[in-house]
Each structure stands twice: as structure tokens, then as C-alpha cells.
Amino acid sequence: MADGETTPPEGGSRRLLKRLSGVMAEPGDGQTRLDRIVQLISDSLGVEVCSIYLRRGERTLELCATEGLKAEAVHMARLQVGQGLVGRIAEREEPVVTADAQNERGFRYLPETGEEIYHAFAGVPIQRLGAVLGVLVIQNRDSRVYTEDEVHALEVIAMVLAEMTELGAFLGEGDVDVAGAHKRPFYAAGVTGQEGAAMGVAYLHQPRVNVQNPVAEDPAVEAARLEAAMDALRGEVDDMLSNDLLGHAGEHRAVLEAWRLFAHDKGWRRRMMSSIESGLAAEVAVEREQTSIRARMERIPDPYLRERMHDLDDLSNRLLRKLAGDDPAREVPEGAVLVARNIGPGELLDYGKNLAGVVLEEGSIGSHAAIVARALALPMVIQAARITTEARSGDRILVDGDAGAVHLRPDDHVLSAFKEKISMRAQAQEVYEGLRELPAISLDQQRVDLLMNAGLLTDLPSLAPSGADGVGLYRTELQFLIRAKVPKRKQQADLYARVLNSAGDKPVTFRTLDIGSDKVLPYMKRDEEPNPALGWRAVRVSLDRPNLLKMQVQSLLRGADGRGFNLMFPMIAQASEFEEAKAIVRGEIERHRAAGRRAPAWLNIGAMLETPSLAFAPDNFFESADFISIGGNDLKQFFFAADRENERVRRRYDTLNASYLSFISLIVERCAAVGTRLSYCGEDAGRPLEAAALCAMGLRTLSMRPASIGPIKRLVREIRFDELRAEIEAGIEAGEVNLRARLVDWAKRTGAPISS
DSSP states (O other): OOTTOOOOOHHHHHHHHHHHHHHHHSSSOHHHHHHHHHHHHHHHHTOSEEEEEEEETTTEEEEEEEESSOGGGTTTOEEETTSHHHHHHHHHTSOEEESOGGGSTTOOOOGGGTGGGOOEEEEEEEEETTEEEEEEEEEESSOOOOOHHHHHHHHHHHHHHHHHHHTTTTOOTTOOOBTTOOOSOEEEEOEEEEOOEEEEEEEESSOOOOOSOOBOSOHHHHHHHHHHHHHHHHHHHHHHHHOGGGOSOSHHHHHHHHHHHHHTOHHHHHHHHHHHHTTBOHHHHHHHHHHHHHHHHHTOOOHHHHHHHHHHHHHHHHHHHHHHOOOTTOOOOTTEEEEESOOOHHHHHHHGGGEEEEEESSOOTTSHHHHHHHHTTOOEEEOOTTHHHHOOTTOEEEEETTTTEEEESOOHHHHHHHHHHHHHHHHHHHHHHHTTTSOEEOTTSOEEEEEEEEOSGGGGGGHHHHTOSSEEEEETTHHHHTSSSOOOHHHHHHHHHHHHHHHTTSOEEEEOOOOBTTBOOTTSOOOOOSOGGGSSOTHHHHHHSHHHHHHHHHHHHHHHTTOOEEEEEEEEOSHHHHHHHHHHHHHHHHHHHHTTOOOOSOEEEEEEEOSGGGGGSOHHHHHHOSEEEEEHHHHHHHHHTOOTTOHHHHTTSOTTBHHHHHHHHHHHHHHHHHTOEEEEESGGGGSHHHHHHHHHTTOOEEEEOHHHHHHHHHHHTTOOHHHHHHHHHHHHHTTOSBOHHHHHHHHHHHTOOOOO
């Protein structure tokens, strides 16, 4: 209800809800309860018809109880979501009120119900937190318009029915297909955030509050509970804002400021208090307002306004937990799969290795959380629609990170197939372990160095078991992203020392800060850019803020304490940027020596080639760089002008495109001409068919996630690069745009193990 609207007389509403509560407490099955409820509502509101339609499956609404329509229509009359007035209510999640239902747009006549004699119609969705569970309808013969008070009363009743539907109060034995039962299988097609497969139990990051009694026994007590919870919430938000760690301008503080505005909003409080006066328990009053928020959120096209509504939704969740009693010490069960709308990198790290996988309703492949999930080797699916609405903590859940799919409460056939997939992975892992100490040398005697990507200390124990030849990319920005302020030199130096200690005698390549675009530091003011991926990011930030680069280099030198390492700059677009950054590093080395500290035994300085422009840099750039690493993820998006965060375009372009492979060959030739070491770093380096093609084009160093090293090593040892190169060149000469089908056929003919 919007501010300024009148509220209905509360006494009658409360009396009706108490009578409903009494019906719920009576013995009997779910159908008996439904029959008593429609009779009670009909008598109390003075209407001739009261009907309850419950949702069965995804798209069907079934008449489950009625007072006034033909009794034989119960469980026989059905409508699809969007069909008729009842279906329209479910689809749009908003009431329909009319004095002449038969002439209302979209009306659908169901002859089995006998409703043709009724003209006046009012229906409201039975919904809870974004999920429509059914529709509650009242009807009369006379052409009359139901009052605002009557519709309000109907909405309050529907809220109680939603809570009881969620608790399974209307289910018969074996009746698992009613929406809200949360017992039937649910499938969500999402997007791969991190490859891999996990089987476990769902663990909600923000668990729902179960309300056993949705009706207020004493409105004054419920109002006092809500007021106390809101006071605690306001205090919590105020404490967050006064925290020194968040005393800087930035997105985090803007969110908290929005939270404070909402927490102190009188209209928000008044609407919830009005629901309590109507007879709802405090938790249900909050959920009623939250349900309204979510319904409005779905209809807002503006992304900024939608995000602000998300803020209020998050705040409502916090308020519900205050009412239920905060439980900060929830135990994470073994095999837990974290389910959340979204999550920050720090929060995900707090869960760490306790998790088997992660499923997010939102998120992006370049988000901080996805970066951490990849660092922790956690299978992850993002953009899994409705997963937080459907999942319950403890539900069995299967995460297929390879396919970007989630199976919740899977049936036996799906579960059996998934177990087979995991078993095959385990068997393959045994094969890979047998190759751990062997070199990756092809059948035509070409050696490939296989390196691993890392970003957290927890990655480093994977170095030896994976059989990696070293660390090809250490993402230094992760420790910046998970902190509330810039880590001090000593903190950075200690981390870099531990990385080198863990690597032992294997080489480590540190990438300087790659921030900007989708990696925004919480303490750094974010400038709004029309295209952040092409904006102020990576080495551009380091050159404009040289003190940030100097501090990082100083920390690296101190952490190395005389040991050698590789250092590379991200997102170099032209040779002058590389030379400028390299000069800063050389200057810091001289100052380090002058201070009497041990200089590195060796230091190779290189660049990430992520923009096509750098491939055409002058020869002296390739001579000046000690090594070059192709950053495949960014290079591919710039090469094809396809945003890798945009599902509508990123899948249109393929690494095995003839033009892209030809471009890779050009880079290989330029580096080979001057003897500069070259590697390929990115997701494609860990995908067998793509990795085989990259090697055939001349690459001899690949850097990937640890889990991919075994499959790629096995592949390299079982193929001939010269034969694959000939196959690729034949396809290019034949004018083929995409070579994937040709290379899959080659793999089948030769028996190349291209499935990981």
C-alpha cells in the first residue's frame, strides 16, 4: 500500500485471521483445511464465491477448493499462467478487480465451474518473496466493485495462505507438485562461472525465516517486536557507516548510505505496522512488504533503480533475521553448495574450502566472487534464475559448472547420470596423477611447459600435485579486492614471500595490479565509464598512479629477498606504456639496492598481450620484453569486439575461428623472430581442443587453472602438433570460418583425448 492510502478497519481483519488460524490448528488433511478456509472467507466477507487456485508445476494453476462454484470442478479446472483472469494475476503478480468479469480483457470461461452467473470478480496473488504460489478469488452475481478495504483484506488473507502453502499445510500424501512444497525437482540453466562438478547439499547464504504462526496473537506485542528489530537494524547500519575501514567514498559506502535511508524511512515502517494491525505476525508483515518490493522490482527497467530496490530487499532480509534472532554461528555442513543472490569476495573467502560449489542467482564471469571461486577451484554457476526462491538449506543439489546448470532435488535418473559423471572424472584424475612427474612432450617431440594460474595462497598447495611447471600468473589484485583498505607494504611483502616459499624452485610470474573494469577496489572511487573494459584499468591506473605501482614493486622486492621472479604488466596497448612501467621498476630496484637490501638474483620483466594493437608494435618492443604472455580472455573479446560478460554475443565467437588462430600464429612468429619467450594464459589454455590448436600454432607454454593441467598434459603426450597444424592450415585454405567441426573430426580420427 502506498503512503497516504487509507487502511481498512483492522478489527474485522484480525478476527478473520484468528479464525483462519483456528482452522489451521484443527485436525484433518490438506483438502479439509482448504475447504474450511474458502467457506470461512466466503462467510466472513459476505461473498457468494471464494476459490483457491494453487500452482502445480511451472505453468499450471489448479482449482483446489471453492465455496460457490461447482464442487466437481475442484482438481479438474485448470488454467495456464497468463490464461484468463486467474492466470493474468499469477503472471503479473498483481490483483484484478472488475464489476463485469465476462467482459474483462483476457477472461476465459471454464464451463465446468458454473461461474457464468457471477459478474463481480476480485483476485489477488498468493505469493511469498517473489514466488507466486496460487491465486485467491472472490465473486458475486451482482455487478459491483469491491472496495479497497475488501481487496486489502483479501491480500492480507492471501499472505497467510502463502505462508501456510510454503509450510505444506495443504499437501496431501505424495502431493509434491504444488508450488511452495519445495519437494519437486528444479532445474536452472545458468552460466559457467568456474568449471567442474559438485554434488552436495544446498546452504543458503541468507536463509529464509520459517514462520510457524503467521497470525498475530497480540498486535501490540508484534508491533513492539518489529520496532525493536528495526532499532537494532538501524544501529547495525549506523555502526557500519561509522567503521573506519569504510570511511572512504566508494560503492560500498553508497550502498550503506542507501541502507540507512531505507532503515529510517517512515513509509516503510508504516506499511509494515499497518500489516501487523491487520492481524499479521511481524515476520509476515516484513515479508508482505518485501514481496511487494520484489514485484515492483521486476517491473523496473532502469538498472540503477532496480539495484536500489535490491538494497531494500537485502535490508528486509536483515530485518527478518533480527526478528528471528541472528545466528552468526551457523555450521556449514560437509559438502555444502553455497546458494546466494550474490556475494562479495571476502564473504566467499570466509567460507573457503568448506564449500563444494557455489550457485548465484546473479553475478558475472568477471566478478570478484567468480575470480575467488576460480582461485579456490570451486565449481560455480551464475545467473541461475530463481535459485534462492526454490532452494532450501539441506536440499540435495548438483552443480554442473561445465554446462552452467544446476539440478535441485534431482530425480533418480539425473542423480545417477551425475554420479557417473563424477566417477568418470575421478577415474580420469587417477590417470592424470600417473603423469604428474612426466614432461608434456608430444608424439612429434615438442615440449610444452604447463603452468598454473593462482591468486590466493590456498592455490599454492596445488602446484606440486597438479604437476605444473610453475606459476604462470599470480593475480596480485585479489588481496586488494578482499580488503577494506590498501594492504600495507609489510602485508604485501609477507604474502609475496609466502608465495615464493610455496613455489620452491619453480618460477613464479607476478602480474601487477589488474584493477578497473569489473575489478573495483572498495576503497577506490569508481568513475562512471561508458565502457569500463576499454577504460581506465590495469597498467593505465598504475601509470597514472605511479605510487601504487612503486609500492607494489617495493613489496615484491622485499618479499623476494634476493630470490628471482617474473613480473608482467597487464593490458599493455602500446610499447611506450611498457617502457614507462619498466622504467619505474628499474628505478625501484636501484633504490632497493641503495638501501642495502638484497636485489633479486634475476628478474624478467614482461607484458600481457591483451589488445590486438600490441601485436603490431615495433620490433624493439619484442626485443625489450623478456617475455610476453597472451591474455586470451581479454584478447579474444577485443579481437571479436564481443563483451565476454554479455551472453548474447560472447558465445558467437570461437577461439577455433580461423582468423583468431591466424592472429595467434602472427604473434608466435613475431616473438620467435627475436627469441622472446611467449605463453598463452586464459580459460582456453585449459580446454583440451583449444589447447591443442594453440600448441599447433606454435605456442609452447600454457598457463591455466591447476585442475586442467592433468587433462592437457595427457592430451599433449598423445598427439602430433605437425599433423594438427596441417589440418588447421587445410581448413584455412578451404575458406572455413570456424574450424571446430574439422578439429573435432580430427580428434575422433586420431583418438585424441579432448574431453576433460
